[in-house]
Amino acid sequence: MELAVEVAGVKLANPVILASGTAGYGIELSSLVDLSRVGALVLKSVTLEPRKGNPEPRVWETAAGMLNSIGLENVGVQALIADIIPALEGLGTPVFASIAGDTVRSYARLAARIQGAGGVDALEVNVSCPNVEKGGIQFGVDPGATSAIVMSVKENCDLPVFVKLTAAVADISRIAVAAQKAGADGLTLINTIPGLAIDPATRTPRLGGVIGGLSGPAIKPVALKAIWECYEATGLPIIGGGGICDTGDVLEFLIAGASAVSVGTALFRDPGRVLDIIDELPGAIERAGARSAGELTGTLTETSR
Amino acid sequence: MELAVEVAGVKLANPVILASGTAGYGIELSSLVDLSRVGALVLKSVTLEPRKGNPEPRVWETAAGMLNSIGLENVGVQALIADIIPALEGLGTPVFASIAGDTVRSYARLAARIQGAGGVDALEVNVSCPNVEKGGIQFGVDPGATSAIVMSVKENCDLPVFVKLTAAVADISRIAVAAQKAGADGLTLINTIPGLAIDPATRTPRLGGVIGGLSGPAIKPVALKAIWECYEATGLPIIGGGGICDTGDVLEFLIAGASAVSVGTALFRDPGRVLDIIDELPGAIERAGARSAGELTGTLTETSR
Amino acid sequence: MADIASPTRGVTCAATLERREEASPGVFILEFRLDGGPPVAQPVPGQFYQFNCGGGREHMLPRPLSVHGVTRWDDEVAVLKFLVESVGWGTERLCSLEDGDEVGLLGPLGRGFSLAEDGKALLVAGGMGIAPLFFLASEMDRGDKEYDLLAGFRSAGQFYRPLSGLKGGVDVYTDDGSLGNRGMVSGGADGRLEGVVYNAVYTCGPQAMMTVVAGISEEAGVPCQVSLASRMGCGIGACRSCVIEGRGAENLCVCSDGPVFESYKVAWTGAGDIE
Amino acid sequence: MADIASPTRGVTCAATLERREEASPGVFILEFRLDGGPPVAQPVPGQFYQFNCGGGREHMLPRPLSVHGVTRWDDEVAVLKFLVESVGWGTERLCSLEDGDEVGLLGPLGRGFSLAEDGKALLVAGGMGIAPLFFLASEMDRGDKEYDLLAGFRSAGQFYRPLSGLKGGVDVYTDDGSLGNRGMVSGGADGRLEGVVYNAVYTCGPQAMMTVVAGISEEAGVPCQVSLASRMGCGIGACRSCVIEGRGAENLCVCSDGPVFESYKVAWTGAGDIE
Ligand SMILES: Cc1cc2nc3c(=O)[nH]c(=O)nc-3n(C[C@H](O)[C@H](O)[C@H](O)COP(=O)(O)OP(=O)(O)OC[C@H]3O[C@@H](n4cnc5c(N)ncnc54)[C@H](O)[C@@H]3O)c2cc1C
Ligand SMILES: Cc1cc2nc3c(=O)[nH]c(=O)nc-3n(C[C@H](O)[C@H](O)[C@H](O)COP(=O)(O)OP(=O)(O)OC[C@H]3O[C@@H](n4cnc5c(N)ncnc54)[C@H](O)[C@@H]3O)c2cc1C
Ligand SMILES: Cc1cc2nc3c(=O)[nH]c(=O)nc-3n(C[C@H](O)[C@H](O)[C@H](O)COP(=O)(O)O)c2cc1C
Numbered sequence A, B: 001m002e003l004a005v006e007v008a009g010v011k012l013a014n015p016v017i018l019a020s021g022t023a024g025y026g027i028e029l030s031s032l033v034d035l036s037r038v039g040a041l042v043l044k045s046v047t048l049e050p051r052k053g054n055p056e057p058r059v060w061e062t063a064a065g066m067l068n069s070i071g072l073e074n075v076g077v078q079a080l081i082a083d084i085i086p087a088l089e090g091l092g093t094p095v096f097a098s099i100a101g102d103t104v105r106s107y108a109r110l111a112a113r114i115q116g117a118g119g120v121d122a123l124e125v126n127v128s129c130p131n132v133e134k135g136g137i138q139f140g141v142d143p144g145a146t147s148a149i150v151m152s153v154k155e156n157c158d159l160p161v162f163v164k165l166t167a168a169v170a171d172i173s174r175i176a177v178a179a180q181k182a183g184a185d186g187l188t189l190i191n192t193i194p195g196l197a198i199d200p201a202t203r204t205p206r207l208g209g210v211i212g213g214l215s216g217p218a219i220k221p222v223a224l225k226a227i228w229e230c231y232e233a234t235g236l237p238i239i240g241g242g243g244i245c246d247t248g249d250v251l252e253f254l255i256a257g258a259s260a261v262s263v264g265t266a267l268f269r270d271p272g273r274v275l276d277i278i279d280e281l282p283g284a285i286e287r288a289g290a291r292s293a294g295e296l297t298g299t300l301t302e303t304s305r
Numbered sequence C, D: 001m002a003d004i005a006s007p008t009r010g011v012t013c014a015a016t017l018e019r020r021e022e023a024s025p026g027v028f029i030l031e032f033r034l035d036g037g038p039p040v041a042q043p044v045p046g047q048f049y050q051f052n053c054g055g056g057r058e059h060m061l062p063r064p065l066s067v068h069g070v071t072r073w074d075d076e077v078a079v080l081k082f083l084v085e086s087v088g089w090g091t092e093r094l095c096s097l098e099d100g101d102e103v104g105l106l107g108p109l110g111r112g113f114s115l116a117e118d119g120k121a122l123l124v125a126g127g128m129g130i131a132p133l134f135f136l137a138s139e140m141d142r143g144d145k146e147y148d149l150l151a152g153f154r155s156a157g158q159f160y161r162p163l164s165g166l167k168g169g170v171d172v173y174t175d176d177g178s179l180g181n182r183g184m185v186s187g188g189a190d191g192r193l194e195g196v197v198y199n200a201v202y203t204c205g206p207q208a209m210m211t212v213v214a215g216i217s218e219e220a221g222v223p224c225q226v227s228l229a230s231r232m233g234c235g236i237g238a239c240r241s242c243v244i245e246g247r248g249a250e251n252l253c254v255c256s257d258g259p260v261f262e263s264y265k266v267a268w269t270g271a272g273d274i275e
C-alpha cells in the first residue's frame, strides 16, 4: 500500500501531518511521539517579534470540540531560526514553518527570514488566526488582502507556499482562487472557526480573550465542505483538517480533495493517536478500494448512496 | 420567578421557542408535547408554491450535531393558510410563520398572504436556508439582498418581523445592521451552517443534496458569538439558538444577548426535553443570580473569571 | 391508506433492559420493560420506536427500530422485544447494554401492517427484515391466521432460530445454500405466487429484494405491503427527513405515512431499505 | 528553576481502576494500575497526569490530576493514587468508574516539588490542594524529613482522614470551625512563619490562599514553592494553553515549567488555582 504523497513538491512518507499550534515546535512532542514517522510537522505560527498571546483562560472544551484563544503566543522568527529549526535537523520528517503577520510587509519579511535561514521544507501562511486583534482572520476573509500577502511572500521566498484559510466566510472558494492567482502552491484548510462560550454563573466569557477558535470533530463537516469547494475551484494541493480523529476521517478528507491531512485537537487526548492512524491507514485505504492514499484525493462523486 | 418575556411586542409566557423546521407545523408534535406550555412555535418555512425538497438521504449524524438537507419541503403558503393556521387556533401559544423565497418579490407576496390570512403572531423571514439552489443563504450573506427583502416584507405586513440569519459569513453584524436599517423588528440567530459528510466506502456524500446544514451542540459556540455581536451592533430583540440542550445552554444564550431561545435538533432525541427545560429554568435563573429571564439578556461582561 | 393500520401516537419514556440474547453473531434480541408501566398504545407489527441510545451530546439522533414482539403488556407491565443488528455506534451500544441499563424510547410510531380479514398470506423477509415480520407471524399465529413465511439469510450462521416455533410454513433461503434453499428469497416468492393462492404479501428487507417482491406481487395481482426504512430525524412526521418518493412523484413520509406502505404507492427507485 | 524537580517525560498508557474509596462527600481516592507495568519515570509529588476520561468525541480535552500517592512501583506493577473531587463531567465520570474500568493516561508530567536537603518544612494545603501535599508529606515521612502540615477544609465533613496517619505535625482549619481551628489556613501559616523556623514552604490550594501564603513566606524570607493550576490542552508545553504570568511579565507554562513554581517567579494577579 503506497502511503507516500507529494504536495506541491514536498514529499511526505504518509499524508498525516501535525497541525500548526497543536504540536508546538515539535521538540515538546518528540519524546512522546516518534516524529520521524509522521508525514510532516507544521510548526506553531511565528511572528516577527515574540508574542505573549492572550490572557488566560485560553482553552475551553465545547461539545465535540474546543475553543482556544492562545493569541499566537510564539518565540518569534529569530528564535525559530536560531533555536528551533536547527534542533529539528535530522528529524527525517519534512518541516513546515508557519508565519503570521499584521501587515503585508510583515509576512514578506517573515518569508524572507525563513527562506534565508533554510532548514524548512515549506511555508504555511496563516491568514486566518481568529485570536489576534490585528491581521489574522481579517486578512483571510478578504480576497484582496490574501492576494497581496501571498504575492509578497512568493516574491520573498522560493519555498512551496501553503495558504491557510478560514472557513468563516460566505464563499471560501473566492479566497482560494485569489490565493491561487497570487501564486499559492497549496492550501491548508481549515483554521479554527470563531466562537464564544459563557460561564452563566459569572456572566463572563470562558476565555480571557473573549472570542476563541473552534476546533475538533464539531467542525469536521464545515472543513470537508471547504476542502471540496476549494479543490473544485482551484485544483491546488490541499492539506485538509478539522476534527480528524481516526482513519475514517482521513479518508473523508482525502476524498473531499485533500492530498494530505492535519491532526490537531485530537493530539491533546492522546498524542500517540496520530501514529495509530498512520498504522491503520493502509487497511482503511484498501477497504475503500484504493491502492494508494493519493488515488483517493478528490474522488467524491456527487451522487449519494 | 418571572419567565415571561416580550420580544418585538410578542408576549411569550417563557423564552423557550420551538425552532423552524424541527417542529413541523406544530400538529405533528401536539400529542407528544403540550404545545400550550412552550414560549412560542415557529412553523416550518413555507414558500409560495409547495416544494418537494431534496433527494434522500436528508439527514446525517455528525459529532455533536447533524447535517440536514431537507431542501425546504413544505406545503406552500396556501395550505399553511387554509389548513395549518386554523388548526393551531386556540393553541394559546404564539405562532410564528416562517417564509422563504427565491426572489425579493416572493418574500413580499408571502408576507402579504400571511398578513391577510391572520392567525399568526409574528413572521420569521428565512434568508439563510443552505439547502436550496436559488435564494436562501445567497440572500443572507448579502447585506443588500437582505435589506431589500426586509423592506419589501415590512411594506407588505404589520406583523413583527424577525430576520433569520446565517453565521456563515465573515461578519454577521454587518448583515444584522442592514436588516435593522431595513426595518427588522428582531433577529433569529442562527440557521444551520453549511457542511459536508462523505461515505468513504462509496466516495459519495452522505446526503442526497450533497451539502447540508449543520445544527446541534457542535455549532453552539458559533451561535453564541453571532448573537453577542448582533446584540452589540443592533440592540434588536434576538431569538437565539443553535445546539440548545439544557438550561445551562439557555442561560448562555440569554446572557449573550438573546431575549428568547429556540430549540431544534435536541427535539429529535427527546421531544419532551423542551418542557423539562422550561420546568428547570426558574431554578437555573435563580442560581445565576437573576430574578427574571429578561434580566439576563445581554449581560455578558467582557472580563473572564 | 385506510387499509394500513392507522398510526398510534407514541410517547416518550424510559425503558430498562430485561433480557439480552445473541440470536446470531452480532444480532441480539433485546427485551425492554417500559418504566412507569404500559402507556396507552400497544404496538402492532410494523410499528417502530426511536431509541435514544445515550452517548451524551455526541449523538443527537435517535435510532429507529421495529418492534419484534410484545413479551408482556398488561395493566402493570409492558415488555417489548427488539431484534437488533450491531452495525454502528448506536446499535452496538444497544447490543452491549446489560440487564438493568436504561435507554430512552419514543413510540410506538408509524403505521404497521394491516391484516386481511381472511385467506392466506405470504410473508417475505430478507436479513433484518425478519424483525417486524416475525412479530407479524406471531400475531397471525395468535389469531389463527394462515400464512407462509419465506426468510432469507446470508448463510446458515444468520438463521433466526425462533422461526422454527412458528405455526405457519417457514421456508429458508441462504445466499450460499448453507441452509434451506440456495438463492434469493425473492426468487422463492416468485415461485410461490405463481402456484399457491395468497391474498396478501407482507415484506421487509433490503430494497432490491422488496423491489422484486413488490413487482411480482403486483404482477400476480396480490396486494403487497412493504415495510420501508430511511434515515430519520424526528420519527413523527415533523422534520421531513425520512421521505421517499411515491409513485405519483409525491413525497411519502416513512416515519408517519409508513413505515408500512402498499407497494403500489411507492416509486421503487428511491425507496429505502432496512439492511 | 534548577531547584525544582526537573520534568520527567510522560508516556501514554492505559490504566485500570483497582480501588475506589469515598474520602469525603464527592471526593474519591482512586487507585489505578498502569497497564503494561511501570514505565520509566516514577512520579514525584507535584507532578500530574492527563486523564482521558472517555466520552467519545464529545469530550476532546483531557483532565489534569495531581498524583496523590504511589501505592506500588516495582519491576512488574505500577499503581498510582489520585484524590479527585467530582466537579464536572470528567471528574464525575472518573469518580463513578468501577473496579476494572479503563482510562487513558499521559504522564507523569510537569515539574514537582523539590525538597530542601534538611531543616523543617511547612506544608499549607487548601481544599483539594491536599492531593499533591499529602503525597509530599508521605514522601517526607519516608525520608524522615521534618515538617508541619496545615490543612484547610470547608468544614469537618471535608476532612481528609488519612492525614491522621502522617508523622509530621498536622493542624486543621475549617471555614466554620467545625473541626480544628476556625478560619483560613493561610492565617495559620502566618502565625507559624512568625514563630517557628521553617526553611521551606510548600503550598497548594485556591489562588487567594496561595497568594497570601506566598506573600507571608516571602516576607518571612522563607523560600516557598507553589503548585498552580490552569486550564490545559496538551499538558506537555506544546499548545500554550496553560500559561500564567510570571513576575517579569513573562509567560510561565503551568504544564511544563510547573505546575510547581518558586513563589517569587509568579505574578500573583494572574495565577491559576486548583479549587
Ligand atoms: C423504521 C425502521 C425500522 C428499523 N428496524 C430495525 C430493526 O428492527 N432491527 C435493526 O437491526 N435495524 C433496524 N433499522 C435500522 C436501524 O435503524 C439502523 O441500523 C441504525 O439506526 C443504525 O444506527 P447505528 O448508530 O448503529 O449506525 P450508524 O451508522 O452509526 O448510524 C449513523 C446514522 O445513520 C442513521 N442510520 C444508519 N443506518 C440506517 C438505516 N438503515 N435506517 C435508518 N437510519 C439509519 C442513524 O439513525 C444515524 O443517524 C430500522 C430502521 C428504520 C428506519
Ligand atoms: C496541574 C493540575 C492538577 C490538578 N490536580 C487535581 C487533583 O489532584 N484533584 C482534583 O480533584 N482536581 C485537580 N485539578 C483540577 C481538575 O483538573 C479539574 O477539576 C477538572 O479538570 C475538571 O474537569 P471536569 O470535567 O470535571 O469539569 P468541567 O467543568 O466539565 O471541565 C471543563 C473543562 O475545563 C477544564 N477545567 C475545569 N476546571 C479546571 C481546573 N480547575 N483546572 C484545570 N482545568 C480545569 C477541564 O480540563 C475541561 O477542559 C488539577 C488541575 C491541574 C491543572
Ligand atoms: C490550541 C490551538 C492552537 C492553534 N494555533 C494555531 C497556529 O498558531 N497557527 C495556525 O495556523 N493554526 C493554529 N491552530 C489551528 C489548527 O492548526 C487547526 O487548523 C485547527 O485546530 C483545526 O484542526 P483540528 O480540529 O484537528 O484541531 C491552533 C489550534 C489549536 C486547537
Ligand SMILES: Cc1cc2nc3c(=O)[nH]c(=O)nc-3n(C[C@H](O)[C@H](O)[C@H](O)COP(=O)(O)O)c2cc1C
Pocket (backbone or CB within 6 Å): B019, B020, B021, B022, B044, B045, B068, B070, B072, B098, B126, B129, B164, B189, B190, B191, B192, B214, B215, B216, B217, B241, B242, B243, B244, B262, B263, B264, B265, B266, C233, C239, C241
Ligand atoms: C431538519 C431541520 C430542518 C430545518 N428547517 C428549517 C426551516 O425550514 N427554516 C428555518 O428557518 N430553519 C430551519 N432549520 C434550522 C433550525 O430552525 C435552527 O435554526 C438550527 O437547526 C439550529 O438550532 P438547533 O441546533 O437547536 O437545531 C432546520 C433545522 C433542522 C435540523
Ligand code: FES
Pocket (backbone or CB within 6 Å): C231, C232, C233, C234, C235, C236, C237, C238, C239, C240, C241, C242, C243, C253, C254, C255, C256
Ligand atoms: S423522521 Fe421526521 S418526518 Fe420522518
Ligand code: FES
Pocket (backbone or CB within 6 Å): D231, D232, D233, D234, D235, D236, D237, D238, D239, D240, D241, D242, D243, D253, D254, D255, D256
Ligand atoms: S497545556 Fe499545552 S502548553 Fe501547557
